[in-house]
Every structure is written in C-alpha cells, then in structure tokens.
Amino acid sequence: MxxxxxxxxxxxxxxxxxxxxxxxxxxxxxxxxxxxxxxxxxxxxxxxxxxxxxxxxxxxxxxxxxxxxxxxxxxxxxxxxxxxxxxxxxxxxxxxxxxxxxxxxxxxxxxxxxxxxxxxxxxxxxxxxxxxxxxxxxxxxxxxxxxxxxxxxxxxxxxxxxxxxxxxxxxxxxxxxxxxxxxxxxxxxxxxxxxxxxxxxxxxxxxxxxxxxxxxxxxxxxxxxxxxxxxxxxxxxxxxxxxxxxxxxxxxxxxxxxxxxxxxxxxxxxxxxxxxxxxxxxxxxxxxxxxxxxxxxxxxxxxxxxxxxxxxxxPLIIGTNRTEATLFTKMPGMGKPSADRAAHTLGAPQDRVDALTAAYPSYPSVPAINRLIGDFMFWAPSVRIAQAHAKHQPTYFYRYDFSPKTLDLLGYGPTHASELMAVFGVYHGVTGWVMGALGDRRIAMRVSDGMQRDWITFSRTGRPAGEWPTYNGTSRATLVIDDESRVEYDPSAEIRRAWESFEAARR
Structure with a gap:
C-alpha cells in the first residue's frame, strides 16, 4: 500500500x-x-x-x-x-x-x-x-x-x-x-x-x-x-x-x-x-x-x-437585552430612528402611541426610540410569556445589560444577540483578547462564566445556579446581567404598565 x-x-x-x-x-x-x-x-x-x-x-x-x-x-x-x-x-x-x-x-x-x-x-x-x-x-x-x-x-x-x-x-x-x-x-x-x-x-x-x-x-x-x-x-x-x-x-x-x-x-x-x-x-x-x-x-x-x-x-428561563433594537436601526440604509418610524412600527392609532411613548422620559430621543422598538419586539411580549408561564411552572426572568466597550463605542450597547457571546463562551478565546485591549476581558469572562454556570445548572437541575428568585406577577424578580449582576424587582414598572394598557386596547 x-x-x-x-x-x-x-x-x-x-x-x-x-x-x-x-x-x-x-x-x-x-x-x-x-x-x-x-x-x-x-x-x-x-x-x-x-x-x-x-x-x-x-x-x-x-x-x-x-x-x-x-x-x-x-x-x-x-x-x-x-x-x-x-x-x-x-x-x-x-x-x-x-x-x-x-x-x-x-x-x-x-x-x-x-x-x-x-x-x-x-x-x-x-x-x-x-x-x-x-x-x-x-x-x-x-x-x-x-x-x-x-x-x-x-x-x-x-x-x-x-x-x-x-x-x-x-x-x-x-x-x-x-x-x-x-x-x-x-x-x-x-x-x-x-x-x-x-x-x-x-x-x-x-x-x-x-x-x-x-x-x-x-x-x-x-x-x-x-x-x-x-x-x-x-x-x-x-x-x-x-x-x-x-x-x-x-x-x-x-x-x-x-x-x-x-x-x-x-x-x-x-x-x-x-x-x-x-x-x-x-x-x-x-x-x-x-x-x-x-x-x-x-x-x-x-x-x-x-x-x-x-x-x-x-421550568423556563426567559429574558431580553437592554438595547435590542440598535442592531436593526443601525443597519445600512435604515436611516436615523424617528418618531414617525416608531409609530409605523407600532401600527396603532396616534392617541395610543402617544399614551405609550409618554412612559419613556426622553422620547423622542434616538435612545428612547430604540428602547421603544426593542421593547415592542422582544421585552413586552417576553414579559407576558413569563407572567403566563409563572402561574404554572418555575420561571426565571433576566435582562442582559452587559456591553463591552467595543459595542459601546460603536453605539450598539447590549444589543440583540450580543448575549450569545457570553452564553457560548467566546470571550475566553480570541474575542476575549480583543476585549482585553480595551480593559474588558476579565469583566467579559466573568459575565460569560456566570451565564454559562446558570444555563448549565438549569439544564442539570431545572433551576439556575446563583441567587436568582423565580418570577411572578407581584415581585417580578429580574436578574440584571452586567459587570456586577444583581436582582431587581419590577424594573421599568411604569413602562411595563404602559405596555399592558397598550396591549389591552389592541386586544
């Protein structure tokens, strides 16, 4: 041979x-x-x-x-x-x-x-x-x-x-x-x-x-x-x-x-x-x-x-990222986010749009418009799912706030899909070294370690590893994942109530 x-x-x-x-x-x-x-x-x-x-x-x-x-x-x-x-x-x-x-x-x-x-x-x-x-x-x-x-x-x-x-x-x-x-x-x-x-x-x-x-x-x-x-x-x-x-x-x-x-x-x-x-x-x-x-x-x-x-x-873990929509509104050809575009996205009569946007203090600034669009697409409906599921099974809600300096400098923040880098551990590889050039590597790895630990432990036992209370319609415990993760109770409560009114009128 x-x-x-x-x-x-x-x-x-x-x-x-x-x-x-x-x-x-x-x-x-x-x-x-x-x-x-x-x-x-x-x-x-x-x-x-x-x-x-x-x-x-x-x-x-x-x-x-x-x-x-x-x-x-x-x-x-x-x-x-x-x-x-x-x-x-x-x-x-x-x-x-x-x-x-x-x-x-x-x-x-x-x-x-x-x-x-x-x-x-x-x-x-x-x-x-x-x-x-x-x-x-x-x-x-x-x-x-x-x-x-x-x-x-x-x-x-x-x-x-x-x-x-x-x-x-x-x-x-x-x-x-x-x-x-x-x-x-x-x-x-x-x-x-x-x-x-x-x-x-x-x-x-x-x-x-x-x-x-x-x-x-x-x-x-x-x-x-x-x-x-x-x-x-x-x-x-x-x-x-x-x-x-x-x-x-x-x-x-x-x-x-x-x-x-x-x-x-x-x-x-x-x-x-x-x-x-x-x-x-x-x-x-x-x-x-x-x-x-x-x-x-x-x-x-x-x-x-x-x-x-x-x-x-x-059991269910469900959550969203703090600035979901910047990934979409910063795409080439999208143009600057505007109140008209936000209203077009909501597809509702102007009086209902006005009642909803009043809950966003800096509206119609670009950050507020981005937040509104992200909440419409991801956060508000995820809150509804969490509240519905929590009546029957343990439910854990999170908000991903961590953003490496590279994403901040580019204007994205903790945008849509950015948490995947933490979940899949990429900050421990070449991406982590890139973060290190801006002083973020150790923080990014700590965030990644925490998410992986929670996701893996949940897959093993049905509950996350850390101090993460279950979600319910009263306390609305939310794990905020950031440089230093913390639990907040009913964060953005006024915005949540505005979305509940908006959805009630639509349905």
Missing amino acids: TATAADATREESDGPRVRIDAGELRGLDQGSVHAYRGIPYAAPPVGPLRYRAPQTVRPWEGVRAATEFSDAAPQNKKYTLIGFREYQPTSEDCLTLNVVTPARPATTPRPVMVFIHGGAYLMGSSATPLYYGNSLVERGDVVFVSINYRLGALGYLDLTDFSTAERPIDGNLGLRDQVAALEWVHRNIAAFGGDPERVTIFGESAGGNAVTTLLATPAARGLFHRAIAQSSAPELTVDATTARGWGKRFVEMLGGPEAIDTSTSEELGRTGNHLMGEVNREQLGVVPYGPTVDGDFLPEDPEVAIAAGRGAQV
Missing part, C-alpha cells in the same frame, strides 16, 4: 464512532470533545417531499462520516458566512443536526442542551462558528445538539390553501422540523451519553420564538424538560388568517399555483424577499414568516395556551 493510500485509509478509520437507529457514525476527535456533524434527522425534503412534514431517514450501510457540517437551508448567501470569504453551502437537503460530547466516557447520563438558531426564520445555520457548543460541553459535562430546519417560504409560509390530492402541502414545516429533531434526540441521544429525560431546548431571537412556540406544541410534549428563550419574539407566531393571506400574496407574486413546484429555491427566495418588502412597507418590522396557529399542529396561540396551563409544564 502506498503512503497516500495508507493515509487515506487511516483518515477514514480514525475518529470516535457511535451507532444510532439509522446506522453507524464516525465523528471528529477534537481532544477534550467529540463532534458529530451533519447527521440527518429526517429524509431530504426534496422533490415530492418539498412541502411535506419531515419523513423518516432511510438507514445506511457501513459507517457514515459525520465530520463535516451539511448544507444550510436555502437563504441569501451573505447570511451563510462562516469564515474569511468562506460561506456554508445551501440546499433544500438541510434537515440535519450536530452533536458534541465530552471525550471521556459518561459515568451517568449527561444533561442535553439543544440549541435552535435565530435569524427571523429567513437565515441562519448550525454551522455558524459561534454555535459550535464546545465551551458548554467542556465546562458543563453536557451533550450539546444544534439543528438546521427549513426557513423562509419553504419552512414558514402557510401555503396549505394550495394543497391538492396530487400535491399535498403540509403547514408549519419549520416547526415540524424542530419537533422531528427533538424526536431524534429522544430516540438516539443515549448513544452519545445523553439523558433523554433531561433535555433543555434553548434558542435566541427566532430560535427564542421557537422555544416559546414549542411550549404550546402538543407534538413536542415530553420531548424536552426545561426551556430557555433568549430574546424571543413571540409575535412571530401568527394567526391562520394572517398567515394564509401572506401565503396567497406570495403565490401571486411567484406566478400562480403551478410555480410552487417548478420554482427553484433561489426563485422562491427572491419572491420571499419581495413579500418581505411589501409587508414591511405596510408595517415596519413585521416578518411574514413564522409558526402559524393552525388549529392543528399548533392548536392555539402560545401565550393563550401557556396562561391557561395547556403549555409544557417545564
């Missing part, structure tokens, strides 16, 4: 192995952890399965290499950046997940943390380096899982009005994908040393919305046992009438029902962007993609179900 052939044989035989229900996998030995990437949890949703609920994986013969991330769901290429001039490929064959485990064998089954990425249900991938999960695994002795799911028109438009006997179309495809991934975890995670009875789902932004939606999804019941919703946008989940209206507009833009099957994923994406533009012109900030309250797979609005005790009876 030549040296080259011997090297190739060794490369194919090296690496940890595990057998799951569909066959044997060979992963990556990364020293302290083992990683298994690109594992299919459902059959490729292509051809006749394009608009169908996820189907069972076909078993394979031999050993399947699980050493590379698989394709991301179809989306704009610019959203798939994973390195310097390196982009993750995309395709409709995207229903895969990744598992990271400690390299040392488990003496007892380990807690499992399943991460659902965000991206407005339009973008994102489990291959994003931020989401690797190695730090959580090394620090917490947990098993980490990250998933892909269908996005945009292929995952989150309700096209069921165009279903026929010859071409059936299922609804809530992205949500169904997430449930299918959790079913895979339930069946297979013990093979990786994980405990199928201690599964925590956690996600950020659209991933946070997925968490609060899964709380009310009957098919997900029993598949997870704790939940963490970071910057959830609960109102991404919409009623059936609205969702079907968007679906009809999309099909009209596409060229009619016959184009549903014949269009490429690129054509679907372009049409989806066109729909997004039209909807945003009608009400700024509205995303026409999200789970649908269809009376079937998702029987009722999650907030209603949770408040009535019909949601999953599991």
Whole structure:
C-alpha cells in the first residue's frame, strides 16, 4: 500500500464512532470533545417531499462520516458566512443536526442542551462558528445538539390553501422540523451519553420564538424538560388568517399555483424577499414568516395556551437585552430612528402611541426610540410569556445589560444577540483578547462564566445556579446581567404598565 493510500485509509478509520437507529457514525476527535456533524434527522425534503412534514431517514450501510457540517437551508448567501470569504453551502437537503460530547466516557447520563438558531426564520445555520457548543460541553459535562430546519417560504409560509390530492402541502414545516429533531434526540441521544429525560431546548431571537412556540406544541410534549428563550419574539407566531393571506400574496407574486413546484429555491427566495418588502412597507418590522396557529399542529396561540396551563409544564428561563433594537436601526440604509418610524412600527392609532411613548422620559430621543422598538419586539411580549408561564411552572426572568466597550463605542450597547457571546463562551478565546485591549476581558469572562454556570445548572437541575428568585406577577424578580449582576424587582414598572394598557386596547 502506498503512503497516500495508507493515509487515506487511516483518515477514514480514525475518529470516535457511535451507532444510532439509522446506522453507524464516525465523528471528529477534537481532544477534550467529540463532534458529530451533519447527521440527518429526517429524509431530504426534496422533490415530492418539498412541502411535506419531515419523513423518516432511510438507514445506511457501513459507517457514515459525520465530520463535516451539511448544507444550510436555502437563504441569501451573505447570511451563510462562516469564515474569511468562506460561506456554508445551501440546499433544500438541510434537515440535519450536530452533536458534541465530552471525550471521556459518561459515568451517568449527561444533561442535553439543544440549541435552535435565530435569524427571523429567513437565515441562519448550525454551522455558524459561534454555535459550535464546545465551551458548554467542556465546562458543563453536557451533550450539546444544534439543528438546521427549513426557513423562509419553504419552512414558514402557510401555503396549505394550495394543497391538492396530487400535491399535498403540509403547514408549519419549520416547526415540524424542530419537533422531528427533538424526536431524534429522544430516540438516539443515549448513544452519545445523553439523558433523554433531561433535555433543555434553548434558542435566541427566532430560535427564542421557537422555544416559546414549542411550549404550546402538543407534538413536542415530553420531548424536552426545561426551556430557555433568549430574546424571543413571540409575535412571530401568527394567526391562520394572517398567515394564509401572506401565503396567497406570495403565490401571486411567484406566478400562480403551478410555480410552487417548478420554482427553484433561489426563485422562491427572491419572491420571499419581495413579500418581505411589501409587508414591511405596510408595517415596519413585521416578518411574514413564522409558526402559524393552525388549529392543528399548533392548536392555539402560545401565550393563550401557556396562561391557561395547556403549555409544557417545564421550568423556563426567559429574558431580553437592554438595547435590542440598535442592531436593526443601525443597519445600512435604515436611516436615523424617528418618531414617525416608531409609530409605523407600532401600527396603532396616534392617541395610543402617544399614551405609550409618554412612559419613556426622553422620547423622542434616538435612545428612547430604540428602547421603544426593542421593547415592542422582544421585552413586552417576553414579559407576558413569563407572567403566563409563572402561574404554572418555575420561571426565571433576566435582562442582559452587559456591553463591552467595543459595542459601546460603536453605539450598539447590549444589543440583540450580543448575549450569545457570553452564553457560548467566546470571550475566553480570541474575542476575549480583543476585549482585553480595551480593559474588558476579565469583566467579559466573568459575565460569560456566570451565564454559562446558570444555563448549565438549569439544564442539570431545572433551576439556575446563583441567587436568582423565580418570577411572578407581584415581585417580578429580574436578574440584571452586567459587570456586577444583581436582582431587581419590577424594573421599568411604569413602562411595563404602559405596555399592558397598550396591549389591552389592541386586544
């Protein structure tokens, strides 16, 4: 055998192995952890399965290499950046997940943390380096899982009005994908040393919305046992009438029902962007993609179900960041935040807008407008979810206030998604050294250590590690995560009451 052939044989035989229900996998030995990437949890949703609920994986013969991330769901290429001039490929064959485990064998089954990425249900991938999960695994002795799911028109438009006997179309495809991934975890995670009875789902932004939606999804019941919703946008989940209206507009833009099957994923994406533009012109900030309250797979609005005790009876951590909206209002082409844009975002009569904005002392300054928009999208609805869930299960609320000097200098502050750097431990790596140049490194690492400790302990026991009281409708205990974290009771009470009045008038 030549040296080259011997090297190739060794490369194919090296690496940890595990057998799951569909066959044997060979992963990556990364020293302290083992990683298994690109594992299919459902059959490729292509051809006749394009608009169908996820189907069972076909078993394979031999050993399947699980050493590379698989394709991301179809989306704009610019959203798939994973390195310097390196982009993750995309395709409709995207229903895969990744598992990271400690390299040392488990003496007892380990807690499992399943991460659902965000991206407005339009973008994102489990291959994003931020989401690797190695730090959580090394620090917490947990098993980490990250998933892909269908996005945009292929995952989150309700096209069921165009279903026929010859071409059936299922609804809530992205949500169904997430449930299918959790079913895979339930069946297979013990093979990786994980405990199928201690599964925590956690996600950020659209991933946070997925968490609060899964709380009310009957098919997900029993598949997870704790939940963490970071910057959830609960109102991404919409009623059936609205969702079907968007679906009809999309099909009209596409060229009619016959184009549903014949269009490429690129054509679907372009049409989806066109729909997004039209909807945003009608009400700024509205995303026409999200789970649908269809009376079937998702029987009722999650907030209603949770408040009535019909949601999953599991402990919950939920919270938001102090300046969520600066990430969006500072995007190129957005222009300076204005009172008119804020009113457009709220989509309410002027008298109700005036009553609400009176609770923001410096309104209409730019910081106050940013705070208002962030509260509208994330904080106010998350408070409602927390209050509803706290009636039935232990609930812990947080506000992320920490901002490294780099984000402060750029005018972002503790903006949307910035807490992910703490949760995934990136401040301990190269990013931490960059922070060190401005004197932030030790503080950032301390913040990260605290969040990881709470998230990991919660996944293990159902309660955070530190002194963090449960949330209720009276004390409203909130952990403020900052240079020095602290508990505050009913912070921003006047603003909260203003939002309650605003929502009461709307409903």
